[in-house]
Amino acid sequence: MTENTQEQVTLETINLDVGYYKDLNIIQGLNMKARTGKITTILGANGVGKSTALKAMFGFLEPNGGEILLNGESILGIPTHKKILKGLAYIPQQPGVFKDMTVEENLELGAWTFRRDKKQVREKLAANYERFPILRDKRKQITGELSGGQQRMVEIGRTLMADPKMLLIDEPTAGLSKMLAVEVYQMLTDLRDKEKLTILLVDQEIRQALKIADYVYVLELGRNKFEGPASDFTDLEKAFWV
Numbered sequence: 001m002t003e004n005t006q007e008q009v010t011l012e013t014i015n016l017d018v019g020y021y022k023d024l025n026i027i028q029g030l031n032m033k034a035r036t037g038k039i040t041t042i043l044g045a046n047g048v049g050k051s052t053a054l055k056a057m058f059g060f061l062e063p064n065g066g067e068i069l070l071n072g073e074s075i076l077g078i079p080t081h082k083k084i085l086k087g088l089a090y091i092p093q094q095p096g097v098f099k100d101m102t103v104e105e106n107l108e109l110g111a112w113t114f115r116r117d118k119k120q121v122r123e124k125l126a127a128n129y130e131r132f133p134i135l136r137d138k139r140k141q142i143t144g145e146l147s148g149g150q151q152r153m154v155e156i157g158r159t160l161m162a163d164p165k166m167l168l169i170d171e172p173t174a175g176l177s178k179m180l181a182v183e184v185y186q187m188l189t190d191l192r193d194k195e196k197l198t199i200l201l202v203d204q205e206i207r208q209a210l211k212i213a214d215y216v217y218v219l220e221l222g223r224n225k226f227e228g229p230a231s232d233f234t235d236l237e238k239a240f241w242v
Contacts, residue, residue, distance in 0.1 A: 008036040010166050010198040011057065011088070016066035018049070018056040025064055026052045028222045033215075034166065034200045039192050041201045041209045041230070044219035050202040051093065053219075054168045057200075058090040059083060070166075085113065087165035093174050097151050097158075099144030103135055106143050106154050110161030128157040131195075132187075149180030156187060166198040167191070173205055181205065185212050210234070 011034040018027035026049040034040045042050045055061045057068055059080040068075050070088055078086075097106050107128055111121045129136035132153050138146065143154055152172065159167065172188065173181035189212050191197045203209035210216065213230040226233075 009033045010036045012069045014067040017064040026222050036198050037196045038214035039199045040215045041213035042217045048219045049222040051170050089159045089164035090168045093171040097143050097154050104139040107158050110158035124161045148176045149183045152184050168200050170202045
């Protein structure tokens, strides 16, 4: 499998080594590119380091070696809040909404870096309500009363308040029913197709992830095993994880 070297790349890892201890790397020599305006998916069995890779990209883990580039610039050692200002955002696997707060209060938390600019906050809220009309209808509702899919929508909307250009998303449908999962995957494809966001997605729902992905990386024991356009992975009977 080969890749198109002419495509623009938003985020790239080069020979990335990551672990929770200096002498024990879970991710070993990871080479990966997230193509601009596309959905790139990282697949692999449990424990191969998919989530660990995302945490390193966002700065929650310090790599033991290698490089991470955002728009061609190294972001190693840059604090996470500054990465947000550079257009990079991270949505973790575990839901991060504040269930005792209203939908609008949750969304407003995403505007923390410009909270004193009331006009900009209003504009970003309006953009989210345009993006997710159901949130406008439920803006005064307690977030914990929403369905799991709607809570994920609130979390994504809050992240989009900061106007990121790239999203790192870890297991977006974990714990959701198949019906709600479909809604979340549609949200992600809309963000790519309508808003041209770059998305790097870690997922266990292999078939669903392949349906929305443009490019795929498969990891095994923390290393690159396969990569290629999602169309190369359509014959799942031949894929090593089935």
